[in-house]
Amino acid sequence: MIISDILRLEGIEVDLKSQTKEDVLIELVDLLEQAKMLDENKEIIRNAIFEREKLSSTGICDGLAIPHAKVSGIKSILGGIGISKQGIDFQALDKKVSKIFFILISPKEDHGNHVKALAKITKILKEESWREELMRCPGPQEVLDFIKDKEKNLV
Amino acid sequence: MKIIIIGAGDVGFQIAERLVHEEHDVVVVDRDPQKILEVSRSLDVLTVIGQGGDYNVLTKANITDCDILIAATDVDESNMIACFIAKKFNVPSKIARVRNYFYSSNGDNHELFTKEELGIDVLINPEEVATNQIIKLIHSPAAFEVVDFPEENLVIKGYRVTDGLEIAHCPIKNFAVYDDLKQMLIIAIIREDEMIIPKGEGVLLPGDKVYVVAKTEDFNKISPYFHESYKPVHRVFIVGVANITRHLCKYFEDSDIHVKVIESDRNKCLSFSQEFHKIDVVNCSPTDKEALMDEGLEKIDAFIAVSDDEEKNILSSMIAKKQKVQKTIAKIQNNDYLPFTSTMGIDAVINPKLATVGEILKYVRLGNVLSVVTLGESDAEAIEYLITGQSKWIDIPLKDIDFPDGCLVSAIIRLDEQIIPRGNDTLQIGDRIIVFARPDGIEKVGKFFG
Numbered sequence: 001m002i003i004s005d006i007l008r009l010e011g012i013e014v015d016l017k018s019q020t021k022e023d024v025l026i027e028l029v030d031l032l033e034q035a036k037m038l039d040e041n042k043e044i045i046r047n048a049i050f051e052r053e054k055l056s057s058t059g060i061c062d063g064l065a066i067p068h069a070k071v072s073g074i075k076s077i078l079g080g081i082g083i084s085k086q087g088i089d090f091q092a093l094d095k096k097v098s099k100i101f102f103i104l105i106s107p108k109e110d111h112g113n114h115v116k117a118l119a120k121i122t123k124i125l126k127e128e129s130w131r132e133e134l135m136r137c138p139g140p141q142e143v144l145d146f147i148k149d150k151e152k153n154l155v
Numbered sequence: 156m157k158i159i160i161i162g163a164g165d166v167g168f169q170i171a172e173r174l175v176h177e178e179h180d181v182v183v184v185d186r187d188p189q190k191i192l193e194v195s196r197s198l199d200v201l202t203v204i205g206q207g208g209d210y211n212v213l214t215k216a217n218i219t220d221c222d223i224l225i226a227a228t229d230v231d232e233s234n235m236i237a238c239f240i241a242k243k244f245n246v247p248s249k250i251a252r253v254r255n256y257f258y259s260s261n262g263d264n265h266e267l268f269t270k271e272e273l274g275i276d277v278l279i280n281p282e283e284v285a286t287n288q289i290i291k292l293i294h295s296p297a298a299f300e301v302v303d304f305p306e307e308n309l310v311i312k313g314y315r316v317t318d319g320l321e322i323a324h325c326p327i328k329n330f331a332v333y334d335d336l337k338q339m340l341i342i343a344i345i346r347e348d349e350m351i352i353p354k355g356e357g358v359l360l361p362g363d364k365v366y367v368v369a370k371t372e373d374f375n376k377i378s379p380y381f382h383e384s385y386k387p388v389h390r391v392f393i394v395g396v397a398n399i400t401r402h403l404c405k406y407f408e409d410s411d412i413h414v415k416v417i418e419s420d421r422n423k424c425l426s427f428s429q430e431f432h433k434i435d436v437v438n439c440s441p442t443d444k445e446a447l448m449d450e451g452l453e454k455i456d457a458f459i460a461v462s463d464d465e466e467k468n469i470l471s472s473m474i475a476k477k478q479k480v481q482k483t484i485a486k487i488q489n490n491d492y493l494p495f496t497s498t499m500g501i502d503a504v505i506n507p508k509l510a511t512v513g514e515i516l517k518y519v520r521l522g523n524v525l526s527v528v529t530l531g532e533s534d535a536e537a538i539e540y541l542i543t544g545q546s547k548w549i550d551i552p553l554k555d556i557d558f559p560d561g562c563l564v565s566a567i568i569r570l571d572e573q574i575i576p577r578g579n580d581t582l583q584i585g586d587r588i589i590v591f592a593r594p595d596g597i598e599k600v601g602k603f604f605g
Contacts, residue, residue, distance in 0.1 A: 052571075055306075055571075056306060058570065060541075060570070060584070060585030061523075061541055061542075061543040061544065061584065061585055062543050062544040062584065064584070064585065066570065066585075068570065068571075093525060093541045093585075093587070094523065094541055094543055115569075115572055118569065118570050118572075119569065119583060122569075122583045122584050122585050122586075123550070123583065125584065126544060126549055126550070126583065126584040127544070128544050131544070
């Protein structure tokens with residue numbers, strides 16, 4: 001599972017406009033659409049993301065949130081990254097605001113890769129200095145380069 | 156943190172004891188000078204004599220810089236008023252013990268007074284907590300204790316090891332040959348009075364009590380190894396008309412479970428049958444074996460004795476067990492009886508006071524503690540922590556971490572996945588972990604993961 005392979009430049013936003021949890025989830029799904037990663041299934045995906053969020057927040061801690069869902073009808077795992085400079089109250093478990101959003105959509109059947117992707121994302125972003133480095137990226141290209149670079153380090 | 160506890164009875168005292176141990180600043184308020192004297196003799200806390208609903212008393216207890224107010228007296232109304240006053244002083248967190256059935260979420264009054272109006276952030280109803288425990292126990296016939304983490308889809312069950320079990324005398328590390336048990340972890344063994352945390356070593360012996368953790372759905376495969384069969388419950392006796400009886404009957408009323416309530420006081424029988432039309436109420440002594448037999452004692456699946464008379468609860472449960480009732484549950488709050496319950500034929504003990512202490516402590520823990528449950532008979536705890544970026548233990552295989560004595564990482568929850576951990580598993584940022592800790596390990600575990 002290579003994270004940089006499931007991202008597209010157009011699916012990365014370093015300055016999210018949203019200020020609420022609801023808005024940011026919509027903005028992230030829009031981002032995937034804008035990157036032409038979605039076919040006709042945008043509604044389904046957005047609903048799945050909202051449904052998952054109802055169970056418990058995917059805002060884990062230290063400013064990191066991983067909204068995710070499994071849906072049928074998509075061929076491969078899709079990912080997008082959004083960064084909010086001021087942070088958004090995402091009801092994270094540690095009650096801190098969330099700043100780095102990694103949205104992850106997996107085919108319903110592909111359980112194994114979904115879990116591997118989740119594990120890889122948290123590994124890439126576990127160091128505070130790395131999260132700060134990501135926050136400082138001026139544009140999507142730098143974000144993608146950062147992910148590629150860190151992934152190499154992990155191997 | 157600064158915590159005011161109102162009420163120095165059993166519940167208030169035990170909470171104070173635990174919180175002092177965790178180095179909080181505790182003030183205990185009670186109107187009974189004798190109780191206050193006992194508290195100040197045995198605990199390092201500030202004490203104030205007076206009513207919890209009295210402005211001057213609360214001022215003396217420094218309510219202006221209080222972080223949490225816990226109102227745990229026996230009187231519901233006093234607890235509610237204390238929270239109401241605390242709200243005026245902007246105390247951030249107010250917890251009230253409220254017992255009366257009609258104030259509870261099942262009662263009819265709860266729409267009249269909402270918690271918010273009264274300034275109560277957390278309302279704990281001991282009988283409701285106890286009822287939930289009873290319901291879980293009836294659905295797990297062989298378990299003496301069931302504790303669940305519903306949001307995480309994980310359950311901890313306590314079972315007794317008997318001679319007939321296939322896994323008795325079998326080394327724990329050989330459990331791997333049973334495919335059905337691969338997803339289960341033995342977290343503790345209580346042998347005589349000692350609690351052992353086996354960490355994959357050792358053996359289960361008849362007479363042991365054992366705590367195991369697994370995903371909720373995996374218990375279907377695991378429970379037969381502890382002689383637990385999921386035969387549905389059809390018939391239940393409840394002894395005593397009490398608040399727990401009301402909560403239980405509310406639950407059973409619309410199910411296909413047939414309930415008979417046994418009560419020796421005729422007036423109580425009459426008023427109860429007016430309250431619950433669909434429930435059979437029998438006016439007889441719960442210790443009258445012949446009468447119980449006439450009502451069909453041999454055919455029931457569970458016997459629940461929750462009257463206010465603990466000795467009657469014990470005696471009637473013994474009678475039921477003699478008639479081979481599969482599951483006997485008794486409400487016992489007197490700790491002196493606890494060591495003898497299993498020899499007396501009581502499968503599970505319900506202690507509303509202890510359950511209340513556990514529930515209240517759950518809300519007092521801070522930082523990266525997400526939840527806490529106290530395991531009833533043992534005082535051990537299962538504590539759920541969030542692993543943040545500050546944790547020192549990320550990416551290190553569990554077998555290489557030098558954990559404090561008396562604790563065990565029992566489960567890891569990674570976003571939506573539950574992992575029953577083995578030595579090679581590692582912790583990641585954002586993981587939630589459930590750590591089982593013996594009473595002597597709780598403080599050390601707090602420092603280790605906190």
